[in-house]
Amino acid sequence: MRILLIGSEGTLGSELQRQLKQNKQYTVFPYHKKMLDITLNEEIDKVFFKVKPQIVINCAAYTDVEKAEVEPAKAILVNGTATKNLAEASDKVGAIFVYFSTDYIFDGEQNVPYTEKSKPNPLNVYGESKWLGEKYTIESTARYFIIRTSWLFGRGEKKDFVDKIVDLSEIQREIPVITDQIGSPTYTMDLASATLALILTNNFGIYHIVNKGAASRYTFAQDVLSYSKEHAAHISMIDSKVYPHSARRPKYSVLDCQRFLDVFGYELPNWRERLSQYLKEVSTKKEW
Numbered sequence: 001m002r003i004l005l006i007g008s009e010g011t012l013g014s015e016l017q018r019q020l021k022q023n024k025q026y027t028v029f030p031y032h033k034k035m036l037d038i039t040l041n042e043e044i045d046k047v048f049f050k051v052k053p054q055i056v057i058n059c060a061a062y063t064d065v066e067k068a069e070v071e072p073a074k075a076i077l078v079n080g081t082a083t084k085n086l087a088e089a090s091d092k093v094g095a096i097f098v099y100f101s102t103d104y105i106f107d108g109e110q111n112v113p114y115t116e117k118s119k120p121n122p123l124n125v126y127g128e129s130k131w132l133g134e135k136y137t138i139e140s141t142a143r144y145f146i147i148r149t150s151w152l153f154g155r156g157e158k159k160d161f162v163d164k165i166v167d168l169s170e171i172q173r174e175i176p177v178i179t180d181q182i183g184s185p186t187y188t189m190d191l192a193s194a195t196l197a198l199i200l201t202n203n204f205g206i207y208h209i210v211n212k213g214a215a216s217r218y219t220f221a222q223d224v225l226s227y228s229k230e231h232a233a234h235i236s237m238i239d240s241k242v243y244p245h246s247a248r249r250p251k252y253s254v255l256d257c258q259r260f261l262d263v264f265g266y267e268l269p270n271w272r273e274r275l276s277q278y279l280k281e282v283s284t285k286k287e288w
């Protein structure tokens with residue numbers, strides 16, 4: 001199976017690349033931004049012609065939620081228009097197209113987990129651009145998987161929330177973290193293996209895939225420090241209203257993964273368990 005992996009050096013892309021390379025079933029063609037800028041349509045055509053993919057997994061995205069507020073056209077170009085071009089190119093060559101989306105397409109007004117049927121209503125430009133990418137995907141091909149996920153952590157060059165909390169704990173005694181945003185932290189290793197299970201099926205459509213359980217940013221940060229090495233820092237509570245953010249975020253964006261459970265008969269383990277395992281592994285290898 002020939003897999004074109006786009007955005008192969010990002011947080012999720014690098015984990016997918018690692019898992020795909022371990023599996024002899026797949027021949028993976030990883031493309032990072034310097035090899036393929038997805039906003040250049042002629043480059044997409046050249047890469048598709050060269051690789052002749054059967055599956056296209058797009059991990060390339062504009063993910064800076066704050067910056068998207070000041071350069072919305074760029075976020076829309078990368079997450080929306082470029083997604084359309086990739087989905088159309090996939091359709092033309094008969095390849096399955098995989099697009100990752102986000103809990104930020106929801107407005108957070110619910111107090112029960114969002115299902116695949118819940119109505120999107122993004123509060124910020126990033127969420128808007130990712131929802132546009134979903135709509136373009138659905139319009140452009142029938143053979144798609146849209147995987148909505150949230151609050152990723154895992155190995156990789158890019159700093160995620162976990163890395164940022166660990167870094168701050170080395171320079172600050174007190175780290176203020178928001179209490180009024182609730183979501184599902186998700187380990188890239190689990191998301192990547194669920195994605196690889198999904199693409200072996202023809203059960204196309206939208207899926208919510210996150211680790212089980214929910215947390216506020218505050219409790220997530222507390223867990224990070226409690227599972228990582230000795231430190232003197234402590235996490236203090238702060239309300240998002242007093243935190244200087246330009247992008248609005250949903251107060252509650254837990255995703256309901258029932259559809260994935262129905263198809264595969266399993267759900268991803270609890271985020272807390274996985275965070276603890278992940279932090280043990282990285283601290284043993286002295287990566288921090």
Ligand SMILES: NC(=O)c1ccc[n+]([C@@H]2O[C@H](COP(=O)([O-])OP(=O)(O)OC[C@H]3O[C@@H](n4cnc5c(N)ncnc54)[C@H](OP(=O)(O)O)[C@@H]3O)[C@@H](O)[C@H]2O)c1
Binds near residue numbers: 008010060151152153
């Ligand atoms: N991280 C999360 O918490 C989270 C939550 C929900 C959904 N998601 C979704 O999950 C997917 C993967 O996210 P991630 O956290 O792995 O993102 P990430 O670490 O920011 O990786 C995205 C990659 O895309 C690359 N990229 C940006 N613009 C590009 C372009 N024009 N052409 C080609 N590559 C480009 C980036 O390169 P540069 O860094 O060099 O720009 C980066 O390597 C995304 O679709 C994201 O929206 C993520």
